[in-house]
Amino acid sequence: MKRIESTQNALVKHWKKLVTMRKEREKTGEFIIEGFHLVEEALKNKDQIIQLIVREGVDLPLLWDIDNLVIITVTDSIAKEISETETSQGVFAHCKQQTVSETDMTNWRKVLLIDAVQDPGNIGTMIRTADAAGMDAVILGKGTVDAYNPKTVRAAQGSHFHIPVVRGDLLEWIERLQDKDIPVYGTALENAIPYTDVKSSDEFAVILGNEGSGIHPQLLDKTNQNLIIPILGQAESLNVAVAAGILLYQLIKKQ
Numbered sequence: 661m662k663r664i665e666s667t668q669n670a671l672v673k674h675w676k677k678l679v680t681m682r683k684e685r686e687k688t689g690e691f692i693i694e695g696f697h698l699v700e701e702a703l704k705n706k707d708q709i710i711q712l713i714v715r716e717g718v719d720l721p722l723l724w725d726i727d728n729l730v731i732i733t734v735t736d737s738i739a740k741e742i743s744e745t746e747t748s749q750g751v752f753a754h755c756k757q758q759t760v761s762e763t764d765m766t767n768w769r770k771v772l773l774i775d776a777v778q779d780p781g782n783i784g785t786m787i788r789t790a791d792a793a794g795m796d797a798v799i800l801g802k803g804t805v806d807a808y809n810p811k812t813v814r815a816a817q818g819s820h821f822h823i824p825v826v827r828g829d830l831l832e833w834i835e836r837l838q839d840k841d842i843p844v845y846g847t848a849l850e851n852a853i854p855y856t857d858v859k860s861s862d863e864f865a866v867i868l869g870n871e872g873s874g875i876h877p878q879l880l881d882k883t884n885q886n887l888i889i890p891i892l893g894q895a896e897s898l899n900v901a902v903a904a905g906i907l908l909y910q911l912i913k914k915q
Contacts, residue, residue, distance in 0.1 A: 663733045667741050672734070675713070675742045675754060682806045689757045691808040694744060699753045700724065701818025708756045708821065715739040715750030744810040757808060760797075760824045768796040769842060769862060770912060773830050775869040775876055776803030777900055783807065784815020785901035786868070791819035793908040798823060801830035801879075803870075830867065834882045837865050845911070846875055846883035847903065855887040855906070860913045868907075871900050 664672060677684040678692045685691050690710065693702055702709055703724060711730035712720075715738075720726060739750050772790045777783055783805050790798050800807055807825045834844050844865045845858065867883065869875030880886060889898060889906055898906075 661731050661733055664738060665735050667738055669738075671732075672738050672741060675752075678754070679742055679744060679810055682809065685757070685806065685808045689759075691755055691757060691813065692742060692810070693753050693755060693813055694742075694751070694810070695749050695814075696721070696751055698813065698818055699751050701821050702753050702755055705821045708758065710754040710756060713739075713742070713752035713754060715748070718750040720751070744814070758820065758824060760826055764824065765797075765826075768824075769840075770794070770796045771833070771837065771842075771865040772798045772904065772908065773801060773833060773844075773865055773867040774798065774804050775801045775830055775867055775879060776873070777868065777870055778803065778805050780805045780809045780811035781815045782899070782901045783809075784812040784817075786904045787812070787816040787823065787825055788819045789901065789905045789908060791816075791823040793905075793912050795823065795908065795912070798825045799828045799830065799833055800825065801828065830879055831882065834865075834867075834879065838882075838884070843884040844882070845907075846880045846886040847888070847907070848874065848880055848886040849888060850886075852886040852888040855889050855910050858885070858887065858911060860911055862913045864911050866904075866907050866911060868900050868904050871897060 675692055678690055693699060709729060711732055713732050713734055714720060716733055716735060739748055742752060772795050774786060787798050805812060813820060837844055842863045842865060846867050867875055867879055889903055
């Protein structure tokens with residue numbers, strides 16, 4: 661077990677950049693997770709873990725399978741440097757981002773497309789919801805927050821280790837899916853039918869967009885059908901992550 665005591669250590673500086681800088685995460689294909697629950701989920705995909713980081717005085721659960729993993733003990737001051745939470749549990753993992761092959765992408769039949777959603781909490785919740793609903797993948801379009809932003813990762817509650825999350829050109833993805841006869845649904849107020857009018861299926865994609873400006877018109881023009889979730893009370897609109905949950909569970913074929 662290795663021990664690091666200085667906040668000026670090169671590895672500590674790298675960890676901090678991964679926590680605070682999107683550019684560093686994208687350049688290296690790495691990210692940091694924090695907390696017992698997220699690390700436990702990561703341990704189910706041990707090949708994605710580069711090393712575990714444990715604050716001095718913190719004991720790891722005896723049932724965790726940590727054989728052959730690099731474990732680094734750090735001081736309280738280092739833990740504070742790389743922590744994103746007010747009361748850190750003192751357990752972190754330095755991880756590799758998931759890699760997805762072209763073959764994997766070809767097999768996707770149930771896909772959530774996200775256009776320009778900028779709130780990391782909403783994106784994390786949508787990733788978690790897509791995972792729970794049994795979707796094949798989540799594709800983040802232009803203007804959407806980084807999938808590996810610490811707040812996004814925390815909101816997804818470990819779903820980054822269960823479902824592929826990739827960045828992509830949504831126009832290209834719409835064409836790609838439609839070429840395989842997979843219907844693509846948009847969400848809009850105009851030229852839309854109630855979401856309950858659509859039959860559930862094993863093959864579909866749905867696009868959700870920014871709560872303020874909605875989905876880009878260019879994308880809506882390409883969809884097979886646009887859907888609306890009626891507002892029955894006096895709320896102006898639904899939260900985008902809540903809307904994702906309603907639509908995915910309506911559209912997906914129940915086993």
